[in-house]
Amino acid sequence: MTTALRIAFLPLTDAAVLAVAREKGFAEEEGLALDLVRTVSWATLRDRLIFGQVQAAHMLAPLAVAVTLGLSQQAAPLSAPYKLNVNGNMLVMASEFAQALDPDVIARLDDPLGTAHDFAAAIGLWKRKPVIGVVHRFSSHAIMLRYWLASAGVDPDRDVMLRVVPPSLTVEAMRAGEIDGFIAGEPWGSAAVDAGLAEAVAVGERIWRRGVEKVLAFRTPWLEENPDSVDRLIRALVRAAAWCDDAANHEALSHLLSNPRYVDQPADVILRALSGRIVARGDMAPLHMPDFMLFSREATPFPWRSQALWIYSQLVRWKMVEHNAENAARAGSVFRPDIFRRALAESDVPLPGASMKLEGAVGSPLAVGSKRGELTLGPDRFFDGRVFDPERIEDFLASF
Amino acid sequence: MRIVIIDDSGLRATVLEEGLREAGYDDIHIVPPRGGFVARLERMAPDVVLMDLGSPSRDTLEEMLSVSRALARPIAMFVDQSDESMIGAAIDAGVSAYVVDGLRKERVKPVLELAVRRFNAFAKIQSELDEARTQLSDRKIIDRAKSILMSQRGLNEPDAYALLRSSAMNQGKKIVDVAQALITASDLLGGGL
Numbered sequence: 001m002t003t004a005l006r007i008a009f010l011p012l013t014d015a016a017v018l019a020v021a022r023e024k025g026f027a028e029e030e031g032l033a034l035d036l037v038r039t040v041s042w043a044t045l046r047d048r049l050i051f052g053q054v055q056a057a058h059m060l061a062p063l064a065v066a067v068t069l070g071l072s073q074q075a076a077p078l079s080a081p082y083k084l085n086v087n088g089n090m091l092v093m094a095s096e097f098a099q100a101l102d103p104d105v106i107a108r109l110d111d112p113l114g115t116a117h118d119f120a121a122a123i124g125l126w127k128r129k130p131v132i133g134v135v136h137r138f139s140s141h142a143i144m145l146r147y148w149l150a151s152a153g154v155d156p157d158r159d160v161m162l163r164v165v166p167p168s169l170t171v172e173a174m175r176a177g178e179i180d181g182f183i184a185g186e187p188w189g190s191a192a193v194d195a196g197l198a199e200a201v202a203v204g205e206r207i208w209r210r211g212v213e214k215v216l217a218f219r220t221p222w223l224e225e226n227p228d229s230v231d232r233l234i235r236a237l238v239r240a241a242a243w244c245d246d247a248a249n250h251e252a253l254s255h256l257l258s259n260p261r262y263v264d265q266p267a268d269v270i271l272r273a274l275s276g277r278i279v280a281r282g283d284m285a286p287l288h289m290p291d292f293m294l295f296s297r298e299a300t301p302f303p304w305r306s307q308a309l310w311i312y313s314q315l316v317r318w319k320m321v322e323h324n325a326e327n328a329a330r331a332g333s334v335f336r337p338d339i340f341r342r343a344l345a346e347s348d349v350p351l352p353g354a355s356m357k358l359e360g361a362v363g364s365p366l367a368v369g370s371k372r373g374e375l376t377l378g379p380d381r382f383f384d385g386r387v388f389d390p391e392r393i394e395d396f397l398a399s400f
Numbered sequence: 401m402r403i404v405i406i407d408d409s410g411l412r413a414t415v416l417e418e419g420l421r422e423a424g425y426d427d428i429h430i431v432p433p434r435g436g437f438v439a440r441l442e443r444m445a446p447d448v449v450l451m452d453l454g455s456p457s458r459d460t461l462e463e464m465l466s467v468s469r470a471l472a473r474p475i476a477m478f479v480d481q482s483d484e485s486m487i488g489a490a491i492d493a494g495v496s497a498y499v500v501d502g503l504r505k506e507r508v509k510p511v512l513e514l515a516v517r518r519f520n521a522f523a524k525i526q527s528e529l530d531e532a533r534t535q536l537s538d539r540k541i542i543d544r545a546k547s548i549l550m551s552q553r554g555l556n557e558p559d560a561y562a563l564l565r566s567s568a569m570n571q572g573k574k575i576v577d578v579a580q581a582l583i584t585a586s587d588l589l590g591g592g593l
Contacts, residue, residue: 043459047496
């Protein structure tokens with residue numbers, strides 16, 4: 001018997017795993033018929049999920065935490081048992097602004113700390129308070145941008161103007177001069193570079209080597225009441241994700257996503273994030289960044305609770321929520337490693353033995369304890385060398 | 401009650417505005433979600449904001465609502481939790497509503513219900529237009545297929561059409577699909593038409 005599931009997504013490259021689960025038969029093999037609902041704002045995606053128009057959604061990880069904590073327009077307990085990807089963001093700025101930074105773009109991207117300080121100096125030289133587009137207050141991009149700016153003493157609420165611009169309107173907003181740059185998920189940074197409007201200033205993967213990005217979010221009561229459908233969906237996504245990570249499939253995947261039903265952008269622009277060949281400035285050859293966007297390897301989909309808590313720590317840091325034990329517990333419980341393990345209990349997928357880890361502590365690939373098979377975690381350092389201990393949130397917050 | 405409609409589609413906004421005026425609301429403003437629309441909205445101090453659920457700019461609006469210091473009273477999304485069918489109808493129709501703090505539910509509901517009806521009416525007009533457009537382009541495809549048959553097989557026009565129609569019936573397909581397949585095949589074979 002086939003179960004129909006409706007899942008809302010935004011037209012972004014990192015919706016790839018959902019598209020592939022549907023188009024390449026992985027969902028069908030699990031007895032699922034996926035109806036993917038293209039949605040153009042995070043607010044509407046949130047409403048469709050909360051009010052039951054869809055059963056699941058491709059959601060910004062911080063938004064899932066924020067909705068659960070009641071920080072968004074509508075509050076509802078959400079659960080994320082699966083991470084759809086890590087990394088995949090790029091901060092691009094108008095070339096006129098970027099002139100004040102290191103002109104050697106490769107050196108600029110390789111040294112986020114130095115570039116953050118150059119950026120701080122460039123703010124004072126710019127004709128106005130720089131206006132930087134972010135796709136949402138509770139986006140991974142906005143949180144990463146804040147983290148990066150603050151490392152150089154920039155107060156993101158005072159020294160720059162963060163303006164919310166939906167991803168699909170970023171390029172237009174650059175062209176109209178409404179924003180001086182933006183940080184967004186692919187393919188939008190590449191699209192702005194291609195249009196000759198901007199160049200890369202920082203890459204998400206260099207700020208946090210394994211930055212949490214989109215999750216698969218459910219309403220918690222629905223997740224609890226439909227364990228069979230949830231498990232089958234997770235199994236289908238795990239196999240779709242492995243397909244997405246396979247370099248042999250990147251070309252085909254870029255064509256699939258370029259379809260108007262998905263991202264509706266040129267396949268060659270979409271391909272850059274998938275293959276990790278990033279054009280940082282219109283006149284440059286692509287730079288090779290193999291970790292630019294990951295779907296599968298190193299247990300990418302595993303929802304570490306410590307990552308939900310890291311997001312929470314940043315919401316507290318920027319005074320979006322008050323820190324107390326109850327809020328921390330609610331935020332941490334959004335990520336559901338227990339469900340991930342249950343869904344894959346009978347499979348041969350290596351599963352981490354722990355549900356929390358230190359974030360930012362792995363410098364080079366590390367073999368870790370796993371229920372079966374070999375599991376290697378990739379480097380997950382923050383560019384400033386900080387380590388987040390989820391058991392000691394107060395100490396971490398005090399360090400800023 | 402001051403109502404602001406944020407909408408890209410001039411026609412839909414007009415359809416909605418007319419309906420609201422007929423219902424006796426007279427303080428209505430239409431703002432397209434472009435450029436500095438958020439600043440304009442702040443100056444207008446609306447009681448109710450109606451917005452197309454399909455507009456990407458909803459995130460920009462919600463950001464303004466959560467940080468604006470200019471708005472004297474906070475505005476939040478209107479959802480009547482006691483009325484599930486209302487929520488469903490609004491989402492299906494593609495309407496979202498934001499109302500100022502303190503505005504009574506009974507005063508907002510008729511506005512939202514009217515917006516839902518008007519959005520649905522507009523969607524119906526839109527789909528009829530789309531259908532008319534599709535029919536027009538279908539006819540062009542069939543005409544081209546007919547002319548290929550006429551020149552390649554020496555048929556007259558009624559016979560060419562009859563052949564298309566009978567092939568479609570035999571294959572259980574639409575005439576336009578058979579016609580399209582014929583055109584593609586003819587192009588591939590260098591039919592030159």
